[in-house]
Amino acid sequence: MTNHDPTSPGDARLPIPDRLTDAPRSGGMVVPYVTLSHRDRTRPVWGKMHAPATRRVWRHKLCQICGQPLTDWVVVYLRPVDYRRALALEPGMHPECAYYSASACPVLAGRIDRYHPDPDRHLALCGDRLCGCRIWQRVTDEPTELTGQPAEAWYEAWLPLSNYTIVTDHGNDTTPPTTGVDLRHVRLRRLRRIRDAAPGADEAMDLLAAIIVGRQLFGDPDDPQ
Template sequence: MTTPNTPDIPLQLAGRPTVGGLVVPWITGRTPDGRYRFGAVDLHRQNRALTDRLCQTCGVQLGARMVFALRDSDLRLLVSPEPGMHPVCAAYSATACPMLAGRMSHYRSTSLAGQLADLGVLAHGDPASLRAGALAEPWQLVWVTGYRPFTNPLTAQLAALLLPEQILRVRPIDTPSNPNPGTETNPE
């Protein structure tokens, strides 16, 4: 039995480690003593997932269609700072991740990158701490047929560039503050 914060784990993710009943995504950072740090992204795994087209949640090769979770600001630029996911992994993440599921109204007020750097952990996520304490943006799930890895000039980090012709569908993530997100967008 699960609570609203701990959804059922799909079979595809059954072999992944869990913390507090939640699957630890493949790109999640770890502290030097081996603890997983939700919200921190392991920079090496992040870059490997983007270049080798691996799912950020399960770490397995993506297929011909993949899903990105994008904030509204990322969607406007058609850039994802994080790797794509299998549709099953994206559906799980949209309900399990507190930020994606809308259970967090704001980002952490202290810089996670700074906290982890003090521990000797190379992490990624918000390299310039621009989101520290900021209001959380709405998230969209974006189905695509591909992407191009590139160095984002705004962050100097590897990211995924989505081309308009690669986008199949855009769906707002259902959240407590947005229980009826409306209709899907098909940019075809």
């Protein structure tokens, strides 16, 4: 999730992992690699993704927070609807970057119950003539289905890098084309719920919750330590 809201209390006090010590910051918070920002990276547009950076992250299997190559274990955040579609829409992360991101994101941390209401309100031009903000309207591609909606339940899962496969769903009349992590034939390790669904969110068919209950009953000896 890249919907950090720097006005949320406590964010800037989060310990920053070594991997992110050189990353740009805004208000004390790390600006994720895929977050749209002015040329001055300390001026992000929270809640908007930069399309070219996002494409690089998918194509080269980079971490969406630090932008470095993913290694042995990849952490993916997903919702029950993603699992039903077998496609996780959030690019993977290093475990330590994921932990930082989930703690900093007010939706994933459960501090707020709605997705960012209007990311466009920050799309103002800055004074830097070399800044890309003059063409942003053509290069942003954030999925807008979430804007302002009540947050669903979110889960964390780990995948070995060898199982981290990127696919593009070409969509149909009602679903736009989407790139994501292929969840078919993949065993989700260390699966846990990181936030509950907010009031009013779609809670139908939460198969991830059922998987967790099953593993609690029967154990899951394959989990990484």
